Amino acid sequence: AKAIRLVRLAAYAAGGAEVSELDLLLLQHVFWDKEPEQAEAVRDWILEHCIENEGEEDVVPQARYLFEGIRKRLNSAVGGSGRPSKSGASAISSEERNLQGLKLALEDTLRERLGARDLLRQQLLVDSKTRPATATSGIPRTFWLEDIDIAEARDRLLPRLDKAVDGAKALLKEVLVLLGVLAMKEPEERDQALRRMATRSGSGSQSDQPEGDVAKDLSNLSATFRANGLPDGMFPGRM
Numbered sequence: 001a002k003a004i005r006l007v008r009l010a011a012y013a014a015g016g017a018e019v020s021e022l023d024l025l026l027l028q029h030v031f032w033d034k035e036p037e038q039a040e041a042v043r044d045w046i047l048e049h050c051i052e053n054e055g056e057e058d059v060v061p062q063a064r065y066l067f068e069g070i071r072k073r074l075n076s077a078v079g080g081s082g083r084p085s086k087s088g089a090s091a092i093s094s095e096e097r098n099l100q101g102l103k104l105a106l107e108d109t110l111r112e113r114l115g116a117r118d119l120l121r122q123q124l125l126v127d128s129k130t131r132p133a134t135a136t137s138g139i140p141r142t143f144w145l146e147d148i149d150i151a152e153a154r155d156r157l158l159p160r161l162d163k164a165v166d167g168a169k170a171l172l173k174e175v176l177v178l179l180g181v182l183a184m185k186e187p188e189e190r191d192q193a194l195r196r197m198a199t200r201s202g203s204g205s206q207s208d209q210p211e212g213d214v215a216k217d218l219s220n221l222s223a224t225f226r227a228n229g230l231p232d233g234m235f236p237g238r239m
Contacts, residue, residue, distance in 0.1 A: 003030055014143055021050045021157065022123055022142050025149055043149070047156045051164070059109050060167045063102055067175060070095045070102070074178075075198040078191040089187075096182045099175055106172040113168055117161040124154040 010026050011019045024046050032038035077091040123142050142150065181197065184190040 003027055006030065010144060020123065021120060022145060022150075022153060024050050025145060025153065043152075047153060051157060051160050058164075059105065060164075060171055063106055063109075064171055066098070066102060067171065067178075070098050071178065071198070074182075074194055078194045092182065096179070099179050099182070103172065103175050103179065106168055106175060110165065110168040110172060113161065113165045117158070117165055120157060120161060124150055124158065 007019055007023050007026055011023045016023070025043060027046060028039040028043040031042045073091060074095050077089075077095070178197070181190060181193045184193065
């Protein structure tokens with residue numbers, strides 16, 4: 001409890017509205033026992049565990065699991081060469097609603113991760129002389145951190161945040177593509193596109209394909225979306 005109050009006090013004194021990952025590095029000066037050198041081990045542990053949305057609590061792997069289930073059920077609904085049955089059409093409508101829910105969850109996750117990464121980038125200026133002061137306190141937000149702490153945090157945290165952002169972007173793009181296919185006006189074209197996507201998925205993930213093949217598939221889908229009168233925003237470009 002005392003450590004929590006200390007970190008909150010440090011954040012408040014520096015003009016922060018909330019505790020950030022970097023504020024936790026203050027604990028390296030608190031949680032060593034007999035030897036000051038133990039602070040290095042404490043700092044290492046903090047940098048390894050302070051990023052949210054990793055491990056079992058990461059929403060993206062859970063969303064990926066749900067997405068793969070939706071894709072398999074859609075593939076079953078349009079299986080064969082004929083039109084889907086009445087039950088198949090109902091299943092497609094149900095899975096489209098599931099995809100919309102997944103889309104909203106991933107958009108929220110992506111916004112949070114982009115915000116966290118941008119905030120951390122602002123704070124991770126190595127040169128203490130150029131660290132920006134906050135409007136409320138008039139002193140740098142990370143005034144109590146040494147440049148070596150800032151540099152190590154930058155090198156270890158930013159790549160992981162970039163990876164987290166990229167993971168959310170990639171899955172959101174797949175969800176948007178599948179929603180675009182389901183929004184096609186002609187059921188036969190929609191079902192053909194679903195079968196083609198299922199075949200491609202069965203032979204390996206999109207990332208396993210040669211880059212030229214991926215670009216060709218995405219280009220064909222994009223052209224089909226436009227031909228069916230779908231809005232440009234339905235098909236994501238580079239994010």
